[in-house]
Amino acid sequence: MKIKQAIDRIPGGLMLVPLFLGALCHTLSPGAGKYFGSFTNGLITGTVPILAVWFFCMGAAIDIRATGTVLKKSGTLVVTKVAVAWVVAIIASNLLPGGSIQTGFFAGLSTLALIAAMDMTNGGLYASIMQQYGSKEEAGAFVLMSIESGPLVTMLIMGGAGIASFEPRLFVGAVLPFLVGFALGNLDHELRDLFGRATHTMIPFFAFALGNTIDLMVITKTGLLGITLGVSVIFITGIPLMLADKFIGGGNGTAGLAASSTAGAAVTNPLIIAEMLPEFKPVAQAGTALVATSVIVTSILVPMLTAWWAGHMKSKENDTQDAVA
Template sequence: MNIKKTIDKIPGGMMLVPLFIGALVHTFAPDSGEYFGSFTKGLMTGTVPILAVWFFCMGASIDVRATGTVLRKSGTLVLTKIAVAWVVAMIAAQFLPAGGVQTGFFAGLSVLALIAAMDMTNGGLYASIMQQYGSKEEAGAFVLMSLESGPLVTMLILGSTGLAVFEPHAFVGAVLPFLVGFLLGNLDHDLRSYFGKATQTLIPFFGFALGCTIDLGVIAQTGMLGILLGIAVIIITGIPLILADRFIGGGNGTAGLAASSTAGAAVANPVIVASMKPEFLPAAQSATALVAASVIVTSILVPILTAYWSKHMNKKRQSTESVSAADEREMKLRSAKGNI
């Protein structure tokens, strides 16, 4: 049976399929973890420890050696993405209640959901798109995007906008596994290879554990809103990313548009933040469902839009080059006539 090949055809499938299975279990058999206990309970309720191991392995997989072009490109995209999420948080905080909207079409929408959907780029999706439509340096820009993984950026945005107060040790705790992994991976390349292999393997496990916290009734309620959130993420983050890529990163905007997605790992951030700040618990479940929908929507639309943008920019470049070549030939002819 080609189970993996089938799952891989679904955008973010290795994350979202186990998440959906976990949500089915939680919706129709919510006491399964307590009933089976032991390792089964640990697998169903171990979102935070599984993510901690994944975060460590992600840090170990990053090579500190990168070209200046890669650092400039990735730094531009990462900082722009975070800055946009910060501005959105500042504006949304003026209109949305701390626990999120409770009734009506926008029920479930919260500042936590908006930040989690916008502050992290799907690095794997970005790299695969840019390998087809960009340069090697642009494809390699996903290196710094890995630094967005985990709850740290979400916590920083919530803290800096005054929406939450985190103790300094909470920030250290959020990033420490990543930093230890990063250090070990760069001290020993064999360790980087060893731990780096686990990053993909752990994805379905934390997807399932995360799904075991979600009631499918919430997903049904936020379905259309989740689709709109995904579209909003592409528009709101995509435009600044395109401009930043063109005027700072030295590209033609293709890399910026390719970075306007929602990372699969972002689905876990609302629950993690809520585990540290209980005041976000009322919004966490709906935020998780909305971010999951945004992951699917952006995973489908971003490659299509990036392909269109890349073709448009290539045609524009070829047209400009043709005009320049024609002007150059005309100048040579005029020069030749003048010499005669």
């Protein structure tokens, strides 16, 4: 059977197919992990440790001579993504009465849901796409995207003194595996080769674990509003990201478009924020469903759009070269 070839025909398929298999598993049998226990439960629920190992290997695979490029690209994408979400938060806080909408088509939409959907990039999806359509340095730009993980950036964007405790040690914890891998890979090129080969292999494993946090039924619960939010995330964050990638990051916009997704980890942010600030509990459930739908929608559309854009830019470059020749 040509399973690998079939997966490769799907844009970002190495990430997307296991993600939806995991989501299907969670939807049909949400207690499967606890039922089987042991290694099976670890595989189903091990998003963070699997990502940690993958992050270490990603660091080991990057040559120190590419560090400037990686940091420039990564920093550009992260800063742009957070800045756009911040602007959206400011606008939404002024337009949404009480921070949420209670009736009509947009019922359930809140400032919290908008921020959570837009301020985090699906780093695994990004790396998977860029390994297929970009360079190793562009794929390695995931390095700073881990800083977006968790509720910290969401809390900062929501702003206000006393709302969030922004501890530097959490940033250190987010990048430490990458830095250790980066150091070892550059101290010994054989270690770089050893760990570097694992970066591609581990993508389907953390994708499957991540999928097991998503219930496919959220689409029916949120309806067109959730789908609209997912499309809006790509449009609202994608255009600034593509422009920043082109004019600041030195790319052709492909990396920017690949970063315009909603991270799977963002699904937990509304409930985490609500636990810290009880006033957000009335909108937390709807926010969670909307963000989860946005994860699914962007996971489908971003790889397709990126594949089309990469092909368009390659064709444009070939036409230019032919004209010069």
